[in-house]
Amino acid sequence: MAVIDLANPTRFLAVVNRVLPWLMAATILAFAFGLARVMYAPDDYQQGATVKIMFLHVPAAWLGMMGWGVMTVAALGTLVWRHPLADVAGKAAAPIGAAFTFICLVTGSLWGRPMWGTYWVWDARLTSVLVLFLLYLGVLALYWTAEDPGRGSRAAAILALVGAVNIPIIKFSVEWWNTLHQPASIIRSGGSAIDPSILMPLLIMAGAFTLLFFTLHLAAMRNEILRRRVRSMRLMQASRA
Amino acid sequence: MILGPHVDFIVAAYAVTVFVVVALMAWVILDYLAQRRILGDLEERGVTRHSGRAGKVER
Amino acid sequence: MSAFTALLARDMRIAIRVGGGALMGALFFLIVVTMMPFAIGPDLALLARIGPAILWLGALLASLLALDRLFATDHDDGSLDLLMMGRMPLELAIAAKGIAHWLTTGLPLVLITPVLGLMLNVELGAMGWVSLTLLAGTPALTFIGLIGAALSVALRRGGLLLAVLVLPLTIPVLIFGVAAANAAIVGPAPFGPPFTILCALSLASFVLGPIAAAAALRHGLE
Numbered sequence: 001m002a003v004i005d006l007a008n009p010t011r012f013l014a015v016v017n018r019v020l021p022w023l024m025a026a027t028i029l030a031f032a033f034g035l036a037r038v039m040y041a042p043d044d045y046q047q048g049a050t051v052k053i054m055f056l057h058v059p060a061a062w063l064g065m066m067g068w069g070v071m072t073v074a075a076l077g078t079l080v081w082r083h084p085l086a087d088v089a090g091k092a093a094a095p096i097g098a099a100f101t102f103i104c105l106v107t108g109s110l111w112g113r114p115m116w117g118t119y120w121v122w123d124a125r126l127t128s129v130l131v132l133f134l135l136y137l138g139v140l141a142l143y144w145t146a147e148d149p150g151r152g153s154r155a156a157a158i159l160a161l162v163g164a165v166n167i168p169i170i171k172f173s174v175e176w177w178n179t180l181h182q183p184a185s186i187i188r189s190g191g192s193a194i195d196p197s198i199l200m201p202l203l204i205m206a207g208a209f210t211l212l213f214f215t216l217h218l219a220a221m222r223n224e225i226l227r228r229r230v231r232s233m234r235l236m237q238a239s240r241a
Numbered sequence: 242m243i244l245g246p247h248v249d250f251i252v253a254a255y256a257v258t259v260f261v262v263v264a265l266m267a268w269v270i271l272d273y274l275a276q277r278r279i280l281g282d283l284e285e286r287g288v289t290r291h292s293g294r295a296g297k298v299e300r
Numbered sequence: 301m302s303a304f305t306a307l308l309a310r311d312m313r314i315a316i317r318v319g320g321g322a323l324m325g326a327l328f329f330l331i332v333v334t335m336m337p338f339a340i341g342p343d344l345a346l347l348a349r350i351g352p353a354i355l356w357l358g359a360l361l362a363s364l365l366a367l368d369r370l371f372a373t374d375h376d377d378g379s380l381d382l383l384m385m386g387r388m389p390l391e392l393a394i395a396a397k398g399i400a401h402w403l404t405t406g407l408p409l410v411l412i413t414p415v416l417g418l419m420l421n422v423e424l425g426a427m428g429w430v431s432l433t434l435l436a437g438t439p440a441l442t443f444i445g446l447i448g449a450a451l452s453v454a455l456r457r458g459g460l461l462l463a464v465l466v467l468p469l470t471i472p473v474l475i476f477g478v479a480a481a482n483a484a485i486v487g488p489a490p491f492g493p494p495f496t497i498l499c500a501l502s503l504a505s506f507v508l509g510p511i512a513a514a515a516a517l518r519h520g521l522e
Contacts, residue, residue, distance in 0.1 A: 049248070053250070053251055060258070079515070111250070114247040155451050157519075158447070162447055169472050170468075170469075174471070177479070216266070219269045223269060223272045223276055
């Protein structure tokens with residue numbers, strides 16, 4: 001089966017139906033493995049056991065950003081190739097990305113309370129994640145107000161692209177505005193600053209969350225395709241009646 | 242596994258994450274069941290997607 | 301007269317005549333700034349300190365809320381269809397509408413800023429700097445807002461949706477605008493870097509805003 005066959009929604013549904021159980025099983029396994037490693041991960045010498053929150057917080061932050069990446073790619077598919085499957089992919093990614101961004105915000109806040117003594121500080125990273133969440137809410141509001149799914153998808157695609165251009169600028173300006181947070185420590189030149197005993201579980205959890213994202217995304221795409229079928233059938237019925 | 246003095250915050254963080262993920266899963270599953278049910282109803286009533294207009298773009 | 305200047309002149313005439321929204325933005329700005337002391341108290345020292353921030357926030361809200369009807373009226377009377385079919389590139393037409401909008405709502409905001417600054421106890425000398433940052437920054441607000449206006453007319457929704465979509469995108473403008481104004485008034489950070497970044501944001505949105513807005517109209521109104 002060629003990749004091009006996936007472009008047909010019916011074939012896509014068949015593939016999703018076949019792939020989804022395996023993806024679910026892989027997600028569950030990855031989480032079981034990752035959580036076991038998290039349980040035996042050592043405490044941080046400064047942060048104590050609260051470092052366990054990091055295993056949720058950091059993957060959620062990555063996926064919050066990746067969700068917008070998925071929406072951006074889907075937006076190109078919508079605007080350039082006018083592909084209905086790209087519409088569906090973009091629409092399905094928005095609530096999932098927003099949910100992971102929300103997880104990132106809440107866990108960050110719960111991590112901040114014992115570490116910084118307050119639930120919320122207006123530091124650069126928290127604030128830019130908050131702005132990302134607001135952008136997601138804007139996209140969701142747009143889908144919510146659009147009556148016609150095609151029109152809504154095209155509008156959301158433009159907003160996704162505008163956001164993709166703007167997110168780096170927002171991140172830069174928010175960092176310029178306030179640099180209180182610790183500097184990036186996972187990816188930097190000269191190797192990782194995190195001890196392998198903590199980094200390994202973190203990477204496994206990140207992998208597990210990524211699998212979860214794609215499982216949910218594929219399932220939500222399937223729902224959206226079915227929803228559009230229902231809509232077109234109802235329109236057909238109404239036009240015949 | 243000893244979670245130290247901040248056990249509430251750690252448990253709360255995991256609880257919130259579990260809650261949001263479960264909510265997402267519930268949304269996906271319930272939505273799927275609902276769409277399948279409506280599709281079944283429509284098909285039972287004899288509504289098809291490809292009646293008449295052959296060239297209609299499928300969405 | 302080229303099509304560009306004709307459209308510019310037309311939009312400005314519409315904004316200025318009876319029923320147009322030219323001075324509404326400035327009026328809204330005046331009211332928002334007047335409300336502020338009621339909320340935070342009439343302490344002049346505090347007002348002087350946060351005065352630039354209040355002025356910037358008021359200008360941000362005023363210039364965005366005024367954008368609501370920018371394409372909607374043209375869509376209602378059909379002239380938007382003519383613009384889309386015309387020989388002038390849609391991006392250019394939108395840029396003309398944006399410039400006209402800025403001249404009739406953004407510029408009045410900048411002009412009344414010194415008066416409002418006096419009420420907020422911002423020093424007279426510093427007022428010039430705040431006005432300068434608004435002069436450099438409000439075009440960015442208008443041209444980012446164009447995108448939201450185009451999206452909301454394509455969805456036939458207006459008002460709050462526009463603000464929800466556009467306000468997060470204007471955060472960099474707000475940050476560098478207020479930073480430049482504060483740098484000019486209290487220091488100690490230099491005025492140059494935030495001000496030049498503010499100008500860069502305006503210039504970039506002057507290009508990207510019309511392109512994105514044109515795409516939104518083309519994809520939305522077909």
